Structures are given as C-alpha cells and as structure tokens.
Amino acid sequence: MKLSIKPFTILLSSTFVSSTVFAFQPLAHDQKWMLGDWEGKRTQLEQQGYQFNVAFQNESALNLSGGYDDSPRLFNANQWLFGTRLDLEKIVGWKDTQAQLSITKRDGQSLSNDRISDPRASQFSSAQAIYGRGQWWRLTNAWIKKGFLDNNLQFKVGRMGLSDDFNGSHCEFQNLMLCGGQLGKTVGDVWFNSPVSQWGVNAKYQFLPTLWFGTGIYEVNPENALERHGFNLDMNQRKGVLIPVELAWKPNLVFFDGLSGEYKVGAFLSTAEARNVSIDENGNFQPKAVDRKWQNNKHSVWLNAQQHIFAPEDDSKRGLFISANFTLNDKATTVVENTQQLALWYKGAFDQRPNDTVGLGLARFDVNERVRDHQNASNQLLGLTEADYTNPKYTPIQHDELNIELNYNFQWSPSLTLRPNIQYVHQPGGVKQVDDTWVAGLTMKLNF
Structure with a gap:
C-alpha cells in the first residue's frame, strides 16, 4: 500500500514533535529549523563543519480554465531532500575542501500531464517544477571539491547535476520553464539537472577578481534518468561524454550603484549519438524515429544574466532583481530550437516584510521547424489535415509556447515559506x- 503524507499533516506532526521533544516555538518568525537548534548543538555542529539539511517542498496546482481537458482538478507534487555538507578543512584539516551527500524523493501528480497538454504531443513545461524524472528515491549529490592556488582553482569530482555548476539560474517561480537552468528541459536526454545525477569532474578557475572560467567532463548515461535507477553507480550503459564550457563575469556595476550581477556565456558538446529529428541517411523524411539517421553529436549554447538593479539605501539585500536566460539548441537533433526567459522579482517590497518577494516571469520556447515539417508530413501520409485534429491518429503540429507567472513569496521564517502564484x-x-x-498554484517549503 502506498503511503501518502499530506503537507498539512507534516506541518502539524513536526510542530508536535518539536514542541514536546525540543521545547521550542517552531512557528517563531526567527526559527531557522522546524525541529529547532537542539539546544544549540546544531549551530555548534555547523561551526565544526557538519551541516545537515532535511527539507520538504510541495507544489499544488489547479486548472482554472483552458487546457486540453478543462475539467478543474487540484494536483500535488512533492519532494523530500536529505543532505549533509561537510567542511573538511574544519573536520580533518584539508585546506579548501568540501564534500556533499544528498538524497531526494519525489512523489505526486502533474497537472500539466493530466489536464493542460495534448497527450499526443511532446510536453516541455510544467505548472509544477518539482514533478518529473520519476517518482522515486535518488542519489542527487555525492561529491568532493578541492581548492588550490588560494582557492582560485577548484576541482570537483563525484555524482552531481550539470546545472549545479553550468547554465545555473535562480528559481523564484513554480513554473518549470521559469525555474533554474533551461537545458535540462530541452535537451534532457543528455543534460541531467537535479535530482538526477551522473559521474563527472569539473574545474573552475578565477583568473581575475570578477572573471571565472569553467569546464568539465560528464558521462552521458540514459540509465541514470530511469525511474528505479536513482542509485545507479555503474557506467555500463554510457553512450558518450558531455563537455561544457562557461565564462562567468560577476561585477559590481557603477551603473547600478555598485550592486552585484552575474553574466554567463557557455556551450556544451555531447559525443553521444542522437537521432535526427526528421530525415534518414539519404535525406529523406522518415515518420518513425528508428528509421532516421544517427548524428554523431549534440550541442547547445546559452547566455544567462542576473542583475540587482535597485536597492533601498538602508538595506542592500532588498530591492529589484532581473534575470534573463537564452538557449540555442542543435536543430538536427533537438525538438526545441531555442528558449527565452525573463524574470523580475522585488525583495522586501514592504518594510515590515523584508524577506518576502514579489515575482513576475515570462518564458517562451520555439519548436524546431524541422519537427513541424515532419509532423505535417506524417499527417499528409494519412490524408489528415488540421480539420482532423480530433482524430486519434492526427499528429498535433507544435509551434511555440509562452508561460507567465505572478507570485508572492511569503517567508514566515527561514524554516517556513509559502508562495501563492497564478x-x-x-x-x-x-x-x-x-x-x-x-x-492557480501554491508552493510550500519546510526546512527541518
């Protein structure tokens, strides 16, 4: 029998356990952890280099109108995270060395799968960002990072997600296309974001105070993404390697009163063979993927930018932030040719709520025109036109999609956050x- 734990039950039970065992106020505005500081022992452990993290996130979504199936229904997706970060310099004296181990468990249902999207067409976004990559336990991080040359050169090796170090972006939204790096959504057959991990090694070098260059080598192993392979550690099914490169500039621009920004440009090359989206070895259209030719690589480029553009004079952590993300993918092998994302959020819009944020984001993707050509050709072979859309054999023609989200992030305390959104x-x-x-959506985050 499958056990389903509701977020409200978790909140009540954690409150009861915390209050009776640790004797503290779990809903206090300054409470860092729902389970308390263990009479100061937890803070003491952090100071000694042992940082523990247990977190729960739930994303609810209700379709108000529209979609492929417009009958309203509320869906919930959730994720547990169990992790530890070790400062090995403090623990064993290894200078500039850290290690991390984390395990995740996802569960729930997807509103986008069940109500919004046409099931005959590929889905690219989701109203619940934490849904996907299998509802199962996964080893999400198991790595060690070592610094050299006064920590200007860093090497990291182990199990990790690609967007932890490349094409990374903030996640201030519940919609998938507005949350984090974009490549895991459009080239997800070779680029795996958290919670999926793969073996890899990367290096980053800070050659100027504001300039970093990074590169790495990661396995391309489709088995890692399968639902019940969350602890797959072998490389028997490896199809190739993925090599990313990225240049990052992190200035404090005078134009923005010295506020911080981050600007990144990067690219990757995957050596794993990938199917062409439409043609065979002779250049002829093939409706079935198995008949199309193999390409010997896949590649993409990206541009990420984030800037703090305004802050009140009395608090530089508050104010208006903006981010923009763009990707351009290989047309021969990728269904989505490019994506564009723009987001703004204001932190501390109200003096009495300095840690709350108001966010507005827009994300758009364009489907590869070669994919549309093959979708049209598939319908023509069956004698179908757009007028036959309701015919089960009709292949929907895909163009572009736009996702918009407006939200308010209400941080009751560092251990409890609620984010209603539309x-x-x-x-x-x-x-x-x-x-x-x-x-209509609602994100809840609990930090235990």
Whole structure:
C-alpha cells in the first residue's frame, strides 16, 4: 500500500514533535529549523563543519480554465531532500575542501500531464517544477571539491547535476520553464539537472577578481534518468561524454550603484549519438524515429544574466532583481530550437516584510521547424489535415509556447515559506488547438 503524507499533516506532526521533544516555538518568525537548534548543538555542529539539511517542498496546482481537458482538478507534487555538507578543512584539516551527500524523493501528480497538454504531443513545461524524472528515491549529490592556488582553482569530482555548476539560474517561480537552468528541459536526454545525477569532474578557475572560467567532463548515461535507477553507480550503459564550457563575469556595476550581477556565456558538446529529428541517411523524411539517421553529436549554447538593479539605501539585500536566460539548441537533433526567459522579482517590497518577494516571469520556447515539417508530413501520409485534429491518429503540429507567472513569496521564517502564484500558459505544448490555460498554484517549503 502506498503511503501518502499530506503537507498539512507534516506541518502539524513536526510542530508536535518539536514542541514536546525540543521545547521550542517552531512557528517563531526567527526559527531557522522546524525541529529547532537542539539546544544549540546544531549551530555548534555547523561551526565544526557538519551541516545537515532535511527539507520538504510541495507544489499544488489547479486548472482554472483552458487546457486540453478543462475539467478543474487540484494536483500535488512533492519532494523530500536529505543532505549533509561537510567542511573538511574544519573536520580533518584539508585546506579548501568540501564534500556533499544528498538524497531526494519525489512523489505526486502533474497537472500539466493530466489536464493542460495534448497527450499526443511532446510536453516541455510544467505548472509544477518539482514533478518529473520519476517518482522515486535518488542519489542527487555525492561529491568532493578541492581548492588550490588560494582557492582560485577548484576541482570537483563525484555524482552531481550539470546545472549545479553550468547554465545555473535562480528559481523564484513554480513554473518549470521559469525555474533554474533551461537545458535540462530541452535537451534532457543528455543534460541531467537535479535530482538526477551522473559521474563527472569539473574545474573552475578565477583568473581575475570578477572573471571565472569553467569546464568539465560528464558521462552521458540514459540509465541514470530511469525511474528505479536513482542509485545507479555503474557506467555500463554510457553512450558518450558531455563537455561544457562557461565564462562567468560577476561585477559590481557603477551603473547600478555598485550592486552585484552575474553574466554567463557557455556551450556544451555531447559525443553521444542522437537521432535526427526528421530525415534518414539519404535525406529523406522518415515518420518513425528508428528509421532516421544517427548524428554523431549534440550541442547547445546559452547566455544567462542576473542583475540587482535597485536597492533601498538602508538595506542592500532588498530591492529589484532581473534575470534573463537564452538557449540555442542543435536543430538536427533537438525538438526545441531555442528558449527565452525573463524574470523580475522585488525583495522586501514592504518594510515590515523584508524577506518576502514579489515575482513576475515570462518564458517562451520555439519548436524546431524541422519537427513541424515532419509532423505535417506524417499527417499528409494519412490524408489528415488540421480539420482532423480530433482524430486519434492526427499528429498535433507544435509551434511555440509562452508561460507567465505572478507570485508572492511569503517567508514566515527561514524554516517556513509559502508562495501563492497564478500562471498563464499560451498555446500549451505549442499546439494552437489547445486553449490557453489559467492555473492557480501554491508552493510550500519546510526546512527541518
């Protein structure tokens, strides 16, 4: 029998256990952990180099109107995280050395899968970012990082997600296309983000105070992404390697009163063979993927930018932030040709709520025109046109999709955050026949 734990039950039970065993106030505004500081022992352990993290996140989504199936229903997706970060310089005297181990468990259902998208078409975004990559336990991090040359040169080796170190971006939203790096959503057959991990090694070098260069080598192993292979440690099914490079600039720009920013440009090359999206070795259209030719690589480029553009004079941590992310993918092997993302959020809009944020984000993707050509050709072979959209054999034609989210991030305390949001999806899955969708969402984060 499958055990389902509701977020409210978790909150009540943790409150009861914390209050009776550790004798503290779990809902105090300054409470760092739901389970308390263990009479100061937890802070003492952190100072000695042992940092523990147990976190729970739930994302609820309700379709208000539109979508492939407009019958309203509330869906919940959730994730547990159990992790530890070790400062090995403090623990065993290894200078500039850290290690991390974390395990995640995902569960729940997807509103986008069940209500918003046409099931005959590829889905790219999701109203719940933490849904996906299998509802199962996974080893998400198991790595060690060592610094050299006064920590200007860093090497990291072990199990990790690619966007932990490359094409990374902040996640201030519940919608998947607005949360974190973009490549895991559009080239997810070779680029694995958290919670999936793979073996890899990377190096980053700070050659100027504001300039970093990074590169690495990661396995391309499709077995890592399978649902019940979350602890797969062998490389028997490896298909190749993925090599990313990235240049990062982190200035304090005078134009923005010296506020911090981060600007990154990067690219990757995967040596794993990938199917062409439409043609065979002779350049002829093939409706079935198994008949299309193999390409000997896959590649993408990206640009990430984030800037703190305004802050009140009395608190430089507050103010208005903006981010922009762009990706351009290989047209021969990738369904989504490019993505664009723009987001703004204001932290501390109200003096009495200095840690709350108001966020507005827009994310758009374009489907590769070669994919549309093969979708049209597939329908023509069956004598179908757009007028036959309701025919089960019809292949939906995919164009572009736009996702918009407006939210308010209410931080009750460092251990409890609620983020109500409203989402709008234009042309779900890029299919023009699917009605635009309005979604009401709520993210809850608990830090135990």
